[in-house]
Structure formats: structure tokens, C-alpha cells
Amino acid sequence: MLSRTMIAPTPDMRTGLLPTLPPKADSRFFSTAHPGLLGTLASYGKDEEIYGDDEPADYVYEVVSGAVRTCKLLDDGRRQIGAFHLPGDVFGLESGPAHRLTADAIVDTTVRLVRRRSLEAAAQGDVRIANALWATTARDLRHAEDHMLLLGRKTAKERVAAFLLEMDRRLTVAGMLDLPMCRRDIGDYLGLTLETVSRVLSQLQQEGVLGLSGARHIVLRNRQRLHGMNI
Amino acid sequence: MLSRTMIAPTPDMRTGLLPTLPPKADSRFFSTAHPGLLGTLASYGKDEEIYGDDEPADYVYEVVSGAVRTCKLLDDGRRQIGAFHLPGDVFGLESGPAHRLTADAIVDTTVRLVRRRSLEAAAQGDVRIANALWATTARDLRHAEDHMLLLGRKTAKERVAAFLLEMDRRLTVAGMLDLPMCRRDIGDYLGLTLETVSRVLSQLQQEGVLGLSGARHIVLRNRQRLHGMNI
DNA sequence: CGCGTGGTTGACACAGATCAACCAGAGTGG
DNA sequence: CCACTCTGGTTGATCTGTGTCAACCACGCG
Incomplete structure (x- = not known):
């Protein structure tokens, strides 16, 4: 998974193909607020897989530039995209051991990744980080709930x-x-x-x-x- | 919302209309593991609303007996049920200020409820509780992701x-x-x-x-x- | 220039919605 | 104990929104 182009984190790497939005409230625990968790940059080409369904969820990602889709696939090719992730968005955060969806780059994409263990370690000492992790999952859940209404009705x-x-x-x-x-x-x-x-x-x-x-x-x-x- | 029949918590209130399952992994923070958070029992009649969309999310619920549906409603009557909650299931836990779905009893139902503030206070001091809160939201998210595939494809x-x-x-x-x-x-x-x-x-x-x-x-x-x- | 990928548009098919009739079982009251 | 009613469930006939299949188009690239 990490056989990607690794780039040293430079502050202005954030400018990419797509405009960079102001960081989301719940991505604050990522990078900015905690310099110790700056993370590594990695780049993926169009349609390249970032992680697969059922792979161990050892990293958390933030889109720096480009766009990512996370989806579920049936073996006959039917596919459901759960969400699109745009610059500033955090994705791939799991509470359990493995990823539940596949993530791949829609266009050439750069992401910042952080070991999940580091985040969880930081959360032990700082309740605000623990809360931010929870809030990130909760935001994904809200989106999924809205999307179920869309898909069902x-x-x-x-x-x-x-x-x-x-x-x-x-x-x-x-x-x-x-x-x-x-x-x-x-x-x-x-x-x-x-x-x-x-x-x-x-x-x-x-x-x-x-x-x-x-x-x-x-x-x-x-x-x-x-x-x-x-x- | 709390104009319901309140019942003093007795240990064997758990037996109800539906068989009680062994408690779920992520409901462990509820009741059993933390006697200080025993909670209050409340009963709702068939089709009675437990909480509404956009109401402040001050309580977390566990189904003791009966069954609950959580759903979104469009003004023309179209409805999407996000999940059914059966005995042992926790529902109504939010990270944000308000509920995102409406919850109502499908049949006569008894729930145990706990102030969310108490849980969050407990989570400050005990990382395992913070983790259990996160894991509960993460489990709901997993269910929603699976359900999006079902609804979409x-x-x-x-x-x-x-x-x-x-x-x-x-x-x-x-x-x-x-x-x-x-x-x-x-x-x-x-x-x-x-x-x-x-x-x-x-x-x-x-x-x-x-x-x-x-x-x-x-x-x-x-x-x-x-x-x-x-x- | 030709080719390939992605997008549009048309003709037609079909899964599931809609509308409607009917049925079964549970209460309820005489 | 039996009619009556009410709610929830089943089944049939028909309709329709979206899928499928196919042709064609447009742009970008080698």
C-alpha cells in the first residue's frame, strides 16, 4: 500500500489540482493543531487504489489535492460509492481493525497520512483529540444517513x-x-x-x-x- | 419527551416481549460495567415517538424490551427507516447537539436511558468509555454503509x-x-x-x-x- | 489524422410502483 | 357466541421511471 511516491511534507504542497478549502472543523486534529502528527504525503494516479476493503486500517488520510471515492463492490460489478472526498476531507478513519470500503483516487491525488496508532495514542492524553476522532466518524454517519434517504426514497x-x-x-x-x-x-x-x-x-x-x-x-x-x- | 411512564430500575426488567440477547460489545459502557450509570427505565406504546428529528440529543437509549425504528421523513410522506433497534441495542447516541432521525416504538417498548452528559463526563476519566462511545457510532456507520449498498444497488x-x-x-x-x-x-x-x-x-x-x-x-x-x- | 475514452441521445424492456379488490385474524360489543 | 369492524396482509392488473442496449458524438492525445 505504501509503495507510493512519498514526498517530504512542505507547507505549500496543499495547492493542487483542486482548490483547497479551509480545513474542516473535525480535521483540526490532523496536521495543523498537532505538529507532532504532521504525517507523510503520498500521491496516487487516476484510478489507483489507496486502500482496499478489509485491509488493516493502520492509516488515516486527508486529501491534500485531487479527489477520492470510497465504495463497496459486488462481485458482479455493481458498485456503490459511499462518499467523495475532496481537499480538506479526512477519510479512512476506522474504529475497528479493518477498512470497510475501498478507496481510490478519482484523479491524480495527493494525501497526507498519519498512523492511526499515533492518533489514538494522542487521544489517550487529550480528550479533545478523542472527541475529534468520534466527531469525524459521527459526521460520516450523518452523511450516510442522509444518503440512505436519497438512495431509498x-x-x-x-x-x-x-x-x-x-x-x-x-x-x-x-x-x-x-x-x-x-x-x-x-x-x-x-x-x-x-x-x-x-x-x-x-x-x-x-x-x-x-x-x-x-x-x-x-x-x-x-x-x-x-x-x-x-x- | 420524558412524560413517559418511569419505572424504577429493577434487575429483571430486562425480560420483555422479545427475548433478551446477550449485551452487545459496544453497549458494555451502558449499565453493567458502570453501576453509576444505571439509568432510568421508560416505556412507550406502539407507534409512540421516543424522540424527534432535530430535538436536542440529551439522552442515550438502550432497548430493554420491544423494538424501535429510527427514520427520516420527507414532507410528502416518503420515509426511510435507517435501522431497527432490538433488545440490547443502543440508539440515539449523537456526537453533535441534536438527533438526526426520529425514533419511535414499533410495539410496546421499554428503554433504559442515560444522560449523555454523564457518559461524556465518564469518558473524560476513562479512555475505555470514550472508546466505547466512538465504537458505537462506528458500528452504526458500518451498518449504514452496508445499507447504502443495499438501497443503491x-x-x-x-x-x-x-x-x-x-x-x-x-x-x-x-x-x-x-x-x-x-x-x-x-x-x-x-x-x-x-x-x-x-x-x-x-x-x-x-x-x-x-x-x-x-x-x-x-x-x-x-x-x-x-x-x-x-x- | 485516427483512435480511444467519456458523454449524449434514442428505442425499447422490465422491475417495481400504483391502484384496487379481496382476505384473515383480532378485538369489540350486542 | 356470533356478527361487525378494523387493521394488516395478499394478490391481481396495469403503469411508469429507470435500466438496457446501441448508435453516435466530441474532445484530447499519441
Whole structure:
């Protein structure tokens, strides 16, 4: 797993393909707040696996640049993406011994990784760190709960609207939405086929809700209408 | 919320409508291991709300007898049940300030409740308790991740098979499966309609995989076939 | 320039939803 | 003890949203 390009941690490595967001509240225990836990940088190419399902969960990751998907796979190829991880996001933190999903890079990606043992050791002495670990898992759980509602009960249009609003919140810069993932990834995230995703996006463009300039370059023109679809 | 029947905690209150399972690993911090946190018993009638979405999450609950569903509701009535909670299960534990789902009793139910503040205070002094809190949230997350795959990518038959195996694991006594929930609840858990659930169960009965004696009384006759359907 | 990957669009199929009728068992009250 | 009712469950007929299959398009790259 660690046969990756290792890069010495330099402060300005954070600038990458995607804009760097301000660090999330629950990634504060990572790097910044605790210099002793600075971690190592590693880079992965497009579609490269970062860790696999059932592998020992010895490291915790933070996206520095690029984008990561975590997913479950059935042997006949069906896939469910649980979450997309963008710069600033922490992923791969487990309470148990092994990872429950596979993580791979969607585009060329740099991550900062920290031994989980170090974090847990730090948590022994500092309740705030223990709390941050818990809060990180709790945030993932909240996302999963929202996503279960989407997958179980929402229509294709509602799902795509929810996706657009989520990505808008997380990676819009200057009114622009630059998606790192392909239509298949979006479909596997939303429990749809890539064709349905494409059709709904075209329909939303027709309706003037968004503008497409190149498949991955989206401008939201009417967030209110999108919020209306999102229920 | 606490205008419920309060019962003094007596040791043998644990025996109820449903058989009591051995306590789960991550409910150990509850009651048994820490006598100071014994908690209060409360009872709720069928379909009574235990707590609502967005209410302050001041208490943590353990099912003593009965069964609880936690769900999200859209204003047009669509509902997604995130989990069923059976005797021995802990639910309602949040890391943030408010509950993210609504909890209500499926049948007449008794729960033991503990102030969350007490648990967090105990966690300050005892790392094992802090770990148990984290592990509880992590277990919920694992369940949600598995359920996202089910909701996003599995067929009706696969979903029902998964449901039967889950319930079999959690509440079969003497080869018998006594479901506390109605077909609509099962549908809202699996992202299906109650009619589809009913049809699939009938089909499985036809195929000899299970026996139905009364809609809620199920005997699994071929777990291997069910596991095959579950992928 | 040709090729390959990713995206769009169309025609059609089908799993599961919807609508509706009917059925079974548990209370309830005469 | 039997009608009556009510809730929950089953089954059938039909509809529809999304999947499937296939053709085509557009851009980027060697």
C-alpha cells in the first residue's frame, strides 16, 4: 500500500489540482493543531487504489489535492460509492481493525497520512483529540444517513439535484463547479446509471437550472429551483 | 419527551416481549460495567415517538424490551427507516447537539436511558468509555454503509433476503423469527413498497426457502439459499 | 489524422410502483 | 357466541421511471 511516491511534507504542497478549502472543523486534529502528527504525503494516479476493503486500517488520510471515492463492490460489478472526498476531507478513519470500503483516487491525488496508532495514542492524553476522532466518524454517519434517504426514497431528479447542491457547497469556486468525477461515478454514488445521470443533467440544462460547458464544467443558474427539487 | 411512564430500575426488567440477547460489545459502557450509570427505565406504546428529528440529543437509549425504528421523513410522506433497534441495542447516541432521525416504538417498548452528559463526563476519566462511545457510532456507520449498498444497488429479492438474514441473526429464538414490524416498516427500511415486500416473501415461501405461519412468524428453511441471494 | 475514452441521445424492456379488490385474524360489543 | 369492524396482509392488473442496449458524438492525445 505504501509503495507510493512519498514526498517530504512542505507547507505549500496543499495547492493542487483542486482548490483547497479551509480545513474542516473535525480535521483540526490532523496536521495543523498537532505538529507532532504532521504525517507523510503520498500521491496516487487516476484510478489507483489507496486502500482496499478489509485491509488493516493502520492509516488515516486527508486529501491534500485531487479527489477520492470510497465504495463497496459486488462481485458482479455493481458498485456503490459511499462518499467523495475532496481537499480538506479526512477519510479512512476506522474504529475497528479493518477498512470497510475501498478507496481510490478519482484523479491524480495527493494525501497526507498519519498512523492511526499515533492518533489514538494522542487521544489517550487529550480528550479533545478523542472527541475529534468520534466527531469525524459521527459526521460520516450523518452523511450516510442522509444518503440512505436519497438512495431509498428519492427520484432521479431529486438525487441529481442533491448531488449538485452538495458539490456546489464543497467545491464551487467563482460560481464554477468543476467535477473531478465521471458520469459513472456520479451514477454509482446516486444509485443510478450513467445514462440517467446524463439525461437528468441535460434536462436541467434545458430547464435553465444549470449551464454545461464541457461535461464536467457546470454553472448553477438557479439554486433555489435545485433546493426545491431536493425536498 | 420524558412524560413517559418511569419505572424504577429493577434487575429483571430486562425480560420483555422479545427475548433478551446477550449485551452487545459496544453497549458494555451502558449499565453493567458502570453501576453509576444505571439509568432510568421508560416505556412507550406502539407507534409512540421516543424522540424527534432535530430535538436536542440529551439522552442515550438502550432497548430493554420491544423494538424501535429510527427514520427520516420527507414532507410528502416518503420515509426511510435507517435501522431497527432490538433488545440490547443502543440508539440515539449523537456526537453533535441534536438527533438526526426520529425514533419511535414499533410495539410496546421499554428503554433504559442515560444522560449523555454523564457518559461524556465518564469518558473524560476513562479512555475505555470514550472508546466505547466512538465504537458505537462506528458500528452504526458500518451498518449504514452496508445499507447504502443495499438501497443503491440490490434487487428486491436481494434486499428481502438481506433483511431476513439480518433479523435471523438478531432475533431468532428456537429456529423461529418473530417480526415486530409490519410490511410497511420493512418496505421503508428496504426502499421498497409494502406490496413488493409481501410478493417477495410469498415467492420465497413458494420456493420453499421459508415458511410463513401468520405474516410475522417466519421459519427460515434454507439459509444457504438466502445467503446466495444476498450476494 | 485516427483512435480511444467519456458523454449524449434514442428505442425499447422490465422491475417495481400504483391502484384496487379481496382476505384473515383480532378485538369489540350486542 | 356470533356478527361487525378494523387493521394488516395478499394478490391481481396495469403503469411508469429507470435500466438496457446501441448508435453516435466530441474532445484530447499519441
